[in-house]
Amino acid sequence: MTGTLIVGGGLAAVRTAEQLRRNGYADPITIVGAEDRPPYDRPPLSKQMLRGEVDDVALKPAAFYADNGITLRLGVAARTIDAAAHTVTLADDKVLGYHQLVIATGLVPNRIPTFPDLDDICVLRSLDDCVALRDRAATARQVVVVGAGFIGCEVSASLRSAGAAVVLVEPQATPLASVLGEQVGTLITRLHAAEGVDVRTGVGVVEVSGTQRVESVTLSDGSVIPADLVVVGIGSRPASDWLADSDITVADGIVCDAVGRTSAVDVWALGDVASWDGVRVEHWSNVAEQARTLVSAMLGLDAMAPAGVAYFWSDQYDVKIQCLGHPRVGDTVHLAMDDGRRFLAYYERDGALAAVVGAGIPEQIRTARSKIAAGAPITEVLQPV
Incomplete structure (x- = not known):
C-alpha cells in the first residue's frame, strides 16, 4: 500500500489528515479508529454533552472524508506493527500496509483495580x-x-x-x-x-x-x-501498549524528536500519546500546531518545532479557567485579582513571568502571552501596591 495510515480516531488524526491535503498530498489516507464512530471532539464530553446540552460532537461532517479522499476504518483497534515490513495488523487480523504511519492513539483512563466490577x-x-x-x-x-x-x-x-x-x-x-x-x-x-x-x-x-x-x-x-x-478521574496514560513488541521506543508516551519522528523509519506520532523532545502535552490546543509541524517534516517542507506559549482551559460552572505557560508547584504565585469567584494569578520563576492562570477574565490572560514568551520580569505585570 502506498499512502499514509493514521492510527487513532480523534482530533490528532483529523488534523493530520487535514494538513496533508492542505499541503497537496495526493496519495491515499486511511484513518483507523478503535471506536465505531467517526472522530469527535472530546472536551465537550465532560461539559456540554454531560449536561445534556449537545448531542453532536463530530469533528467533521461525513462529507469531509469523502470530499478529501480519506478512508475511515472504524470499530477496530490496531494490534501490532511491523515497522520493517511497513505493516499494521488490526484486531480483526486485517493487515494494512503503509508508506508513512502516524500514531495518534491518545490516552487510556486510569482505573482503580481494587474497586469492584460494578456498572455504577x-x-x-x-x-x-x-x-x-x-x-x-x-x-x-x-x-x-x-x-x-x-x-x-x-x-x-x-x-x-x-x-x-x-x-x-x-x-x-x-x-x-x-x-x-x-x-x-x-x-x-x-x-x-x-x-x-x-x-x-x-x-x-x-x-x-x-x-x-x-x-x-x-x-x-x-x-x-x-x-x-x-x-x-485519576488521570490517564498513553495508549501505547500495542507497541510493546515493536521497534518504536516508548517511555512516557512514544518518544519522538522535535517534529514527531519516532525511532522507526517512516513512523510518526503526535498528540497526547507522543513525547516530543522529552515533553508530552495533553492539551487540545497543542494538536493543531503539532500536526502542521509533523506534516511539513513528513513532506520534506520546512518544519520548525512547535513554538509559542502553551495554553489550556477548563470550563467549570459559568467560569472559564485559562492557563498560559507551564506553572510549576515551586513557582511563586502572585494573586493579582480575586473578587471571590473570578481571579488572576501570576507565576514567578527566577524573577520572570512563567505562567498566568485566570478564571473568568479572558482579556487579562490574552495580554500576558507575549510577556511569558519573552520571559519578562515579574515586575512588568505586578501592579504597585
Whole structure:
C-alpha cells in the first residue's frame, strides 16, 4: 500500500489528515479508529454533552472524508506493527500496509483495580462513557467523584449544575494542586464549595461497597459516604501498549524528536500519546500546531518545532479557567485579582513571568502571552501596591 495510515480516531488524526491535503498530498489516507464512530471532539464530553446540552460532537461532517479522499476504518483497534515490513495488523487480523504511519492513539483512563466490577463505577474518556455516565447520573441520589484533576473538577461541576449531589474526593491538599499549585487550588475549592459540592481533600478512597450497585464509599479518614454512583478521574496514560513488541521506543508516551519522528523509519506520532523532545502535552490546543509541524517534516517542507506559549482551559460552572505557560508547584504565585469567584494569578520563576492562570477574565490572560514568551520580569505585570 502506498499512502499514509493514521492510527487513532480523534482530533490528532483529523488534523493530520487535514494538513496533508492542505499541503497537496495526493496519495491515499486511511484513518483507523478503535471506536465505531467517526472522530469527535472530546472536551465537550465532560461539559456540554454531560449536561445534556449537545448531542453532536463530530469533528467533521461525513462529507469531509469523502470530499478529501480519506478512508475511515472504524470499530477496530490496531494490534501490532511491523515497522520493517511497513505493516499494521488490526484486531480483526486485517493487515494494512503503509508508506508513512502516524500514531495518534491518545490516552487510556486510569482505573482503580481494587474497586469492584460494578456498572455504577464510571470513567470518562469516550463518547459512550459520557452517555452511560449521563444516564446513570440522572437517577443518582449522590455521586462521589474520585480525583480532582481537570476531568474530576469538570465532571463535578457538570453533574452539580444538572442537580446532582456531588462529593469530590482528592488525596492532595487541594484540587489541581499538582498542576496549578495549592494557592490557586484553594480558589478552585472555593468555587466548587460555593456551588454546593462537598469537597474532601487530603483523603483517599479505601473501599467502594455494594453488591449489585454501589452503596457507599469509605475514605481513608474513616468516613463513609452513601453513594450510588462513583466517577473515577485519576488521570490517564498513553495508549501505547500495542507497541510493546515493536521497534518504536516508548517511555512516557512514544518518544519522538522535535517534529514527531519516532525511532522507526517512516513512523510518526503526535498528540497526547507522543513525547516530543522529552515533553508530552495533553492539551487540545497543542494538536493543531503539532500536526502542521509533523506534516511539513513528513513532506520534506520546512518544519520548525512547535513554538509559542502553551495554553489550556477548563470550563467549570459559568467560569472559564485559562492557563498560559507551564506553572510549576515551586513557582511563586502572585494573586493579582480575586473578587471571590473570578481571579488572576501570576507565576514567578527566577524573577520572570512563567505562567498566568485566570478564571473568568479572558482579556487579562490574552495580554500576558507575549510577556511569558519573552520571559519578562515579574515586575512588568505586578501592579504597585
